Amino acid sequence: MTEDPSPGQPIPPQVPRVWAVGGGKGGVGKSVVATNLGVAVARLGLRCVLVDADLGGANLHTMLGVSAKKGLASIFNHESASLNDILIPTGIANLHLVSGAQALLDMANPKHAQKLKLLRQLFAIDADIILIDLSAGSSFNVIDFFNAAHDPIMVVAPTPTSIENAYHFLNAALHRRFMQAVAKAEVTELAKKALADKNANGLHSPRELLRYLCHEHPDAGSAIGSMMAGVRPKLIVNQVRREEDMHLGDQIAYACHDFYGVKLEYLGGLRSDDRVVSSILDRKPLQATQPACQFSTVIEGIAMRLINRDREAQHG
């Protein structure tokens, strides 16, 4: 392992790694998880920037107890040229915030070009980890950020409503990624035709469509297949109240394998904890005030796993 000249000095990755937290349903704790993950990363000694991409309902600044004078809005307004100019210190070493607050109403739906520009800028922030908190829902604006991230993370709660939305979200994300791969392999017409009479062909999922394409056009099929094999969504189950739901994440991973042919990685379960609610009222993340409590140690474990995955992915 020649890339490690000396243990003791963390080696900054060449480019920031981007994590995106999404998952479809509102109220499952995406922002709480994102904020505390960010604090955990910073406490582990890596420079982290939290990005509040929930332009319609930004509140990471509130969870961190800072005021958001400048945010993503000033990028869209051309008041600020670079995300590096609008980083807000959080009072926690190594942790900065790009706020989504003060966005005008029409900014929740940025134009395609604006979105691409923002994505480019996100990958150019001077930090080790960029952690994007996405808004609820499965619109393209959310999904494109989710798909662009190195580590797309879904947060679900153990309720049928959350599970239902999470599968809808994942299906939408996979479908979008799939159609982009189809376009790249230049078999859009074939795929469209197959989907148009999908009932006749029995195509109900990207997995079945891929099987069909592999049969009809093996070269394109295998190109798309290998692009899709690289999709490794991650999962956190939040607000767990029943002990049996601590295994729900594993089961969702098996279900994703069986239904979507996707290797979803379950990162861990977070038990419902009143201290989390208090921490929001206090506007101080639990990870910063009580790093030794169970919620915080699980979050820290997840942060460590993701950091190491990224490292393996970069260095092979």
Added chain:
Amino acid sequence: MDESYEILGLAPGAERSEVKRAYQRRKELYSRGSLAIYSLASESDRESRLEQVESAYQRILSFMHLHGDEGEHTNSDHSPSAPMPDPEMAPGEYLRWARNQAGLSIRQLADRTKISTMRLDDIESERIDHLPPPVYLRGFVYEFARSLGLVNAFQLSEFYLRRVASGLDD
């Protein structure tokens, strides 16, 4: 036969203990009222998948029977009764001991943790020059310990870092 393994989410040729575990997991996944497949599978879809799982498992079992793979056995290369090393003084050795207690090879643990076999071996052998910087090492040790089901995973990563910081001065 490969298809039967695939239905249980396994690579062909998986070991008996893995097959059994995978079968139990899928049985749970496709049980009535399973939350994890809510909105994914209709009741009849659920039932037919459960049947598929059941027959895949039976096919694999009879395949194993034909090939003379009978009872359960561990592939530990160390005696299970080896004395426990001190986790504070020799965390690497302790991890190797715990892995052998669990009856897992380095390869199996690598599959489980997604950490390379070389890295796992470096950690067990405390090859300090080969280890990554502490910020990453902490996570590797934690992951290693956690995947073995050790409850002291956090403490162990602390022990390990302390040991590395002291430069293994012995």
